[in-house]
């Protein structure tokens with residue numbers, strides 16, 4: 146839980162992952178399993194765990210979260226913004242946000258009318274503004290100007306079997322990478338390349354760099370995905386559900402999964418008695434796997450995601466059992482995946 150709280154509360158929207166990358170690098174270096182850590186020029190972090198063979202398996206998660214970016218400051222100090230990644234306007238009114246000024250971070254509230262005034266109707270992003278209560282001069286003194294990133298100000302909490310926090314998409318995946326580095330016991334058959342990628346939420350841009358610069362035999366991507374098992378949705382539209390274990394992607398908007406590879410991972414999960422579910426196939430959405438599976442000669446990818454309710458908003462819910470199962474699955478996939486599997490499948 147310590148890892149997840151720390152990771153969830155990190156402010157790292159797409160393009161601004163540097164501090165989180167440095168933190169993860171330090172944590173990777175602290176482990177016994179990781180032999181080298183490096184960063185590429187877009188900001189992706191790589192940590193290598195040597196295996197028995199030269200065969201390589203990438204295990205990836207993205208560091209970035211969705212956010213906002215300042216695109217106008219009025220004379221009175223009201224801040225207008227654009228979105229970084231997929232955010233709908235409906236979830237924003239009256240949200241507490243943290244503006245990441247170069248000199249100082251400042252909190253603000255996205256303004257709304259009180260019920261006493263006439264409703265201003267449905268809003269679009271361009272109609273919304275952040276109110277810090279400060280003058281334009283004070284805001285600029287904090288190093289806030291055009292292009293300053295903004296994140297949701299959300300504290301992590303713990304509700305019996307549920308975690309509540311922000312950016313579970315994909316700090317859960319980052320937590321899995323750390324857990325693998327910290328907990329792996331056996332020398333794996335594959336050399337494992339842990340990759341914490343950047344800029345997934347704005348179009349899997351970090352993953353594109355990974356795919357152009359790395360040759361690996363296969364990849365497993367750990368994610369947070371959406372679970373819609375709540376009022377208003379029938380089970381035929383849940384996508385994934387709480388308590389069912391990590392969800393395996395069969396098809397999304399950017400990849401048709403290799404079933405042979407998925408089958409191998411299912412075998413590992415079954416042998417280790419780890420519960421899992423299939424994510425309902427969708428024609429939309431995508432992950433870093435969309436870029437990674439197209440690299441070099443093709444790289445079979447499996448996407449495994451913990452079901453989260455209300456992702457891409459300021460508060461998400463995550464079931465603890467699903468989270469624990471996914472972390473365990475991360476370790477055993479690295480430990481149990483046989484290097485000859487790739488020949489067997491292809």
Ligand SMILES: [Zn+2]
Pocket residue numbers: 207314315345368369432
């Ligand atoms: Zn994600």
